[in-house]
Amino acid sequence: xxxxxxxxxxxxxxxxxxYLAVSALVLFTLLLLATSIFTGLRMTEEQHAREHQQQEAxxxxxSQPDRHPHRMVHYGxxxxxxxxxxxxxxxxxxxxxxxxxxxxxxxxxxxxxADERAAANTGGFGSLTPAKVYQLLIPLLLIAIGHxxxxxxxxxxxxxxxxxxxxxGTQIVAGKWVALASVALISLLPLVIASLSASTAGDSxxxxxxxxxxxxxxxxxxxxxxxxxxxxxxxxxxALGLLVLFWITTAMITPRIGVASANATHPxxxxxxxxxxxxxxxxxxxxxxxxxxxxxxxxRTNVLAQYNVDTIEELPVNFRGMVAQKNEADLxxxxxxxxxxxxxxxxxxxxxLRSFGWLSPTLATASASQSLASTGLQTHHRFLRETETLRLxxxxxxxxxxxxxxxxxxxxxxxxxxxSSRRVRVSSENWKVLEDFEFAPDQAxxxxxxxxxxxxxLLIWFVAFTVSGMYCAARIKP
Amino acid sequence: MSTVYREFRFLMRExxxxxxxxxxxxxxxxxxxxxxKEVSExxxxxxxxxxxxxxxxxxxxxxxxxxxxxxxxxxxxxxxxPSDFAFAALGQRDLSPWKHxxxxxxxxxxxxxSDTTNPDFALxxxxxxxxxxxxxxxxxxxxxxxxxxxxxxxxxxLDFIEATASGKMIWRTRGLLRTTLLWLCLVLxxxxxxxxxxxxxxxxxxxxxxxxxxxxxxxxxxxxxxxKDYTSAVNLVSLIGVWVVxxxxxxxxxxxGVNVAVPIPDGxxxxxxxxxxxxxAWDLPKQATFEPFxxxxxxxxxxxxxxxxxxxxxxxxxxxxxDQNAESLSHxxxxxxxxxxxxxxxxxxxSPPVLTERLLQKQAQTDVAASIAYxxxxxxxxxxxxxxxxxxxxxxxxxxxxxxxxxxxxxxx
Numbered sequence: 055x056x057x058x059x060x061x062x063x064x065x066x067x068x069x070x071x072x073y074l075a076v077s078a079l080v081l082f083t084l085l086l087l088a089t090s091i092f093t094g095l096r097m098t099e100e101q102h103a104r105e106h107q108q109q110e111a112x113x114x115x116x117s118q119p120d121r122h123p124h125r126m127v128h129y130g131x132x133x134x135x136x137x138x139x140x141x142x143x144x145x146x147x148x149x150x151x152x153x154x155x156x157x158x159x160x161x162x163x164x165x166x167x168a169d170e171r172a173a174a175n176t177g178g179f180g181s182l183t184p185a186k187v188y189q190l191l192i193p194l195l196l197i198a199i200g201h202x203x204x205x206x207x208x209x210x211x212x213x214x215x216x217x218x219x220x221x222x223g224t225q226i227v228a229g230k231w232v233a234l235a236s237v238a239l240i241s242l243l244p245l246v247i248a249s250l251s252a253s254t255a256g257d258s259x260x261x262x263x264x265x266x267x268x269x270x271x272x273x274x275x276x277x278x279x280x281x282x283x284x285x286x287x288x289x290x291x292x293a294l295g296l297l298v299l300f301w302i303t304t305a306m307i308t309p310r311i312g313v314a315s316a317n318a319t320h321p322x323x324x325x326x327x328x329x330x331x332x333x334x335x336x337x338x339x340x341x342x343x344x345x346x347x348x349x350x351x352x353x354r355t356n357v358l359a360q361y362n363v364d365t366i367e368e369l370p371v372n373f374r375g376m377v378a379q380k381n382e383a384d385l386x387x388x389x390x391x392x393x394x395x396x397x398x399x400x401x402x403x404x405x406x407l408r409s410f411g412w413l414s415p416t417l418a419t420a421s422a423s424q425s426l427a428s429t430g431l432q433t434h435h436r437f438l439r440e441t442e443t444l445r446l447x448x449x450x451x452x453x454x455x456x457x458x459x460x461x462x463x464x465x466x467x468x469x470x471x472x473x474s475s476r477r478v479r480v481s482s483e484n485w486k487v488l489e490d491f492e493f494a495p496d497q498a499x500x501x502x503x504x505x506x507x508x509x510x511x512l513l514i515w516f517v518a519f520t521v522s523g524m525y526c527a528a529r530i531k532p
Numbered sequence: 533m534s535t536v537y538r539e540f541r542f543l544m545r546e547x548x549x550x551x552x553x554x555x556x557x558x559x560x561x562x563x564x565x566x567x568x569k570e571v572s573e574x575x576x577x578x579x580x581x582x583x584x585x586x587x588x589x590x591x592x593x594x595x596x597x598x599x600x601x602x603x604x605x606x607x608x609x610x611x612x613x614p615s616d617f618a619f620a621a622l623g624q625r626d627l628s629p630w631k632h633x634x635x636x637x638x639x640x641x642x643x644x645x646s647d648t649t650n651p652d653f654a655l656x657x658x659x660x661x662x663x664x665x666x667x668x669x670x671x672x673x674x675x676x677x678x679x680x681x682x683x684x685x686x687x688x689x690l691d692f693i694e695a696t697a698s699g700k701m702i703w704r705t706r707g708l709l710r711t712t713l714l715w716l717c718l719v720l721x722x723x724x725x726x727x728x729x730x731x732x733x734x735x736x737x738x739x740x741x742x743x744x745x746x747x748x749x750x751x752x753x754x755x756x757x758x759x760k761d762y763t764s765a766v767n768l769v770s771l772i773g774v775w776v777v778x779x780x781x782x783x784x785x786x787x788x789g790v791n792v793a794v795p796i797p798d799g800x801x802x803x804x805x806x807x808x809x810x811x812x813a814w815d816l817p818k819q820a821t822f823e824p825f826x827x828x829x830x831x832x833x834x835x836x837x838x839x840x841x842x843x844x845x846x847x848x849x850x851x852x853x854x855d856q857n858a859e860s861l862s863h864x865x866x867x868x869x870x871x872x873x874x875x876x877x878x879x880x881x882x883s884p885p886v887l888t889e890r891l892l893q894k895q896a897q898t899d900v901a902a903s904i905a906y907x908x909x910x911x912x913x914x915x916x917x918x919x920x921x922x923x924x925x926x927x928x929x930x931x932x933x934x935x936x937x938x939x940x941x942x943x944x945x
Contacts, residue, residue: 074766078773085781092788107800119815129811132800147651150627154800156807166644167799170654171627172869174790174876175900176783177889178657178667191776198769290765291679295548298772299555302671307559310659314566317653324577325647326609326633330584337591400650407652420656431652468841475841 057221061229062236065203069237075199082187082195082241089182090244094142094251101141104134104153108491115488120479122468123456124343124378127449130158131488133441135165138428138495139252140265143245144185146429149173155438157445159382160342162389164325165438184245185423188269189416190305192241193276196234197297200277203230204284204530205293214532223530227523231281238273245269257428258498264505265426271512272419278519285526304414312410312417319406322399332392339388342381345374353380367462374465375456382453386446393442397435404431411511418511425504428495432504437493444491451487455480535698539709549676549710556664556672557717563661564725567619570658571729574618574630578611581631585609598931599924600844603636603917610634610913610942612906615897616731620722620739621662621889623898626654630903632910636921638854639914640806640862643907644799661722662896665743666889667779669718670750674771676710677754679764686764703755711751715744735895742895746888782883790875796868802861809857813850824856825849835926845925852918866904873900909944916940 069075111132118129134154141148152165170180179186204227207213216226249262280297287293323331340349345366354366357376366373411418424430456465459480468478496504543549589606596602612630629646648654657663681703684690694700719740726736757770813821822836829836838846855862880887893899920940923929 074769078769081773081776089784121815125811125814130807132804147655150654151648151651152646156803164646164648166646166803168627168646168648171646172796172799172865172872174787174872175624175890175893176787176876176880176883176886177623177893178663178783178885179780180657180784181787182780182784191780194772194776198772202765290763291683291768292548294765294768295675298671298675298768299551302555302668306668307659309656310663311562313653313656314659316650318569321573322650324631324649325645326581326631327577327584329633330581330588333588400652403650404652407656431650434651470841472841 057225058229058232061221061226062233065230065233066236069199072199078195078198079237082192085182085191086184086187086241086244089187090142090184090248093145093183094248097137097142097145097148098255100148100153101137101139104136105492107132107154108134108136112488112490116482116485118482118485120482122478123375123452123460123480123484124159126485127159127378127452130156131445131448132156133437133444133491134493135434135437136493138433139255139257140249140262140427140495141429142252143183143248143265144423144427144429145183146185146424146427147431147434148429149181151434155441157441157448159449160385162393162442162445165434184248185420185427188242188245188272189419189423192238192273193301193305193416195241196238196273196276196280197294197301199237200234200280201284201294201297202290203234203281205287205290206284208532209289211532213530217530217532223527224524227281227285227527227530230284231277231523234277234281235274238277239270241273242266242270257495261426261498261501264502265423268419268422268426268505268509268512271509271516272415275415275512275515275519278516278523282519282523282526285523285530305416308410308414309407309417309420312407312414315410316403316406320399320403322396322403328392328396332388335388336385339381339384342378342385345377347377350377350380353377369462371457372460372462372465374462375453375458375460378456379450379453382446382449386442390442393438397438400431401435408508411508415512415515418508418515422505422508422512425508426501428501430504433496436496440493441491444489448488452484455484455487459484535702535705536709539702539706543709543713552672552675553713553717556669556714557721559659559664559668560661560718561721563659563664564619564721566658567622567660568725568729570622570660571614571619574614574625578613578631581609581611585633593933593936596931596933596936598844599921599929600847602931602936603844603848603921603925605635606936606939607633607635608913608917608939608942610906610910611944612903612909613944616729617726617735617739617896618898619725619729619896620660620731621892621896621898622658622660623662623893623896624900624903625898626658628903628906630906634910634914636848636851636914636917638806638810638851638858639911640802640855640858641810643910644803661718661725662889662892665718665746665892666885669714669743669747670775670779670885671772673711673714673747673750674754674768674775676714677707677751678758678767678771680706681758682762682764682767685761703758707751707755711747715740715747718743739892739895742888742891746884749884778883779885783886786876786879786883786886790872790879794868794872794875796872797861797864799865802858802865805861806854806858810850810854813853818846821846821850821853824853828852828856829922832922832926845922848918848921848925866907869900870904913940913942 115131118126132154137145137148149169152167154167155165156163207216217223246266249266253259253262279300283293283296287296338349340347357369357373358364358366361369363369408421411421460478464474464477467474469475592605596605610632614625618625626649631647632643632645634642681690684693693702722739723736753774754771758767818838826833826836835845836849877890880890890899917940
């Protein structure tokens with residue numbers, strides 16, 4: 055047997071006999087199991103519930119009675135963001151952004167009813183998910199059982215004995231590293247199970263494995279750091295103090311400083327401020343409900359010329375519908391401009407925040423994890439864009455019905471009496487302009503793309519700690 | 533007193549203790565500075581919005597021709613001004629809206645709009661004083677106290693020190709001295725921030741007492757563990773274990789438990805009910821709208837009828853009926869949130885960090901109760917708008933643009 059293997063086995067024997075190590079392991083195993091099961095059940099339930107709600111919303115829309123097509127524009131439709139299977143590991147922004155969005159004419163609503171808003175307020179960490187346990191708490195477990203691996207031998211003078219027996223520093227430290235790494239990898243078991251079950255539920259296997267690998271790499275960053283500190287300090291107390299200091303600053307404080315910094319460097323105006331700015335632009339576009347709005351003067355001249363008629367009454371199509379359609383198109387272009395601007399601002403903020411991963415491996419991991427699980431900000435933005443397309447398509451589809459299937463004279467006289475208001479109803483068959491909506495998780499390639507940069511950060515953290523550890527191990531002093 | 537002074541001198545020579553105290557002081561200072569900055573930004577935002585909102589309403593006013601379109605096109609800003617102590621605990625202000633721009637359409641469709649910040653931010657959370665006081669300070673205290681006794685034992689001095697009667701007292705003196713110093717490192721920045729922000733003396737005193745009590749609880753826990761004659765490392769690991777249980781696991785368990793135990797209606801259902809009611813009204817006989825409407829406004833009963841397919845009064849009547857239809861759901865949603873909060877506040881006794889955070893939020897008026905109170909103010913203001921417009925809409929009062937300046941104003945009291 056190689057020397058490092060003996061050391062590895064010895065370390066495990068010690069942990070097995072240590073009341074502290076065993077109770078720490080039991081506590082964290084229970085915690086991992088509890089959060090994995092709880093989050094798994096919750097997200098699966100959410101997924102089914104939202105798929106069901108989506109279907110119901112579509113059925114409700116299609117079952118609306120005959121009415122004026124513009125009424126359906128205002129009746130609107132709902133879109134639900136179905137969580138991807140890997141959300142059972144990392145639900146990401148799911149709880150802090152609304153999960154559904156109301157789609158209607160002339161407006162882009164925000165996603166409403168974020169779970170977190172109505173949830174019990176316990177401050178601080180909020181809900182525990184497997185992702186959070188791995189990011190924040192498993193490092194504490196590793197610190198608790200691993201901080202003494204080398205320094206303990208130094209304190210009890212057994213390190214001198216080992217070295218004098220001809221065991222090299224590298225062998226000793228390697229054995230300790232492998233022992234602690236094995237604890238880290240064993241702790242990944244619940245994650246492996248959850249990820250594999252996510253891939254049977256439809257997520258790609260390679261992505262599931264990549265997520266496991268991300269957390270493995272993250273925990274190994276900690277293993278290398280812990281062994282490095284344990285190799286270079288003189289007492290367990292100092293080793294433990296330094297490691298806890300590193301944990302507090304990188305896992306607890308740095309991400310929050312990152313938020314403050316991103317907020318300060320990339321201030322983003324709120325929704326109301328943006329809307330107020332947009333109103334001025336909006337007025338120039340005119341009111342699509344009012345075909346005689348002077349804003350549509352030029353449009354009318356064009357349309358009349360195109361059909362070669364003198365008055366809008368002579369048009370073979372409904373001019374009010376045309377105005378509604380043109381106005382919706384112009385308005386959407388304007389709203390998209392503002393929406394894209396807002397999303398860009400958020401993206402800049404998040405990129406700024408992400409660069410703090412160079413100071414905090416926890417943050418780098420969180421970012422890679424969300425990208426791989428398809429539960430990050432960018433996925434939410436894609437949801438907003440896709441629902442906007444859905445919105446525009448059904449609104450313009452209804453406006454087309456308005457143009458083609460409703461006579462202009464009936465339309466302008468609709469408020470004369472009950473009979474005339476009945477005449478402007480079109481068949482509910484026309485509501486089929488609504489497309490099915492199903493929000494799919496990001497493509498594997500996109501997830502990789504987004505996770506690459508934070509993964510590189512993690513890798514560099516790992517290399518830096520491991521290489522320094524190897525350097526110090528080779529020159530270890532008793 | 534001389535004992536305390538001697539202990540103080542010892543402490544000043546101990547680098548690790550100074551490191552933890554320094555770190556605590558730095559975190560508290562950063563938290564206070566960032567909190568002050570955030571609050572002043574929120575105030576600026578509100579001030580800017582008040583102006584922009586007025587300008588916008590004046591612009592809109594020019595084109596108004598009747599009461600109905602005046603109500604339709606005029607939005608009104610409502611806002612929840614941060615308190616003078618909000619800088620210390622931003623609490624629900626990060627999650628729940630503190631500004632709405634509403635108009636006289638069905639309120640249920642507007643009041644849940646949220647003007648959210650970047651979700652990545654909400655996910656990570658903020659570094660505010662409440663975070664430092666509730667989650668970080670126990671860790672700093674644990675680091676300061678875990679090896680008081682065990683270190684002396686490791687150095688072989690324990691029996692010597694404890695041999696005298698006053699020797700046994702020394703742990704308490706040492707422990708309390710460090711607890712007090714940590715407390716000062718936390719509350720000094722808080723007081724400076726409080727004075728800058730103009731927070732009331734009472735609030736500052738209560739907040740300081742909350743932080744002190746929290747630290748004393750952790751001092752008790754740390755002393756209990758430290759008296760067990762384990763090594764420093766075992767003490768520290770056990771205490772961090774206690775911290776994980778009290779500061780992370782218990783709050784998460786409370787949260788999950790309360791959310792399961794007190795189900796609330798899906799918010800989307802409220803919206804859906806309201807939309808259905810409003811949209812169905814177009815196809816229903818007008819009487820179906822006016823009947824439930826008149827139940828709430830018997831004084832308008834004589835005017836609640838129309839002969840043409842469209843009149844504004846009918847339009848606003850069915851907007852209100854939309855709200856009325858969603859009322860039971862909306863109440864259930866509100867009651868559910870209140871009930872969750874009430875239960876959480878008793879369960880918070882199980883976790884000193886949660887209790888601390890919640891007490892600080894309460895002082896800062898950034899707790900759930902405060903955000904619900906704002907929601908209620910918005911509802912009351914919306915009701916004021918309705919009672920101002922309804923008589924004009926229903927009794928066919930002649931439209932005068934000048935009268936619009938008499939519309940109810942939103943006020944924060």
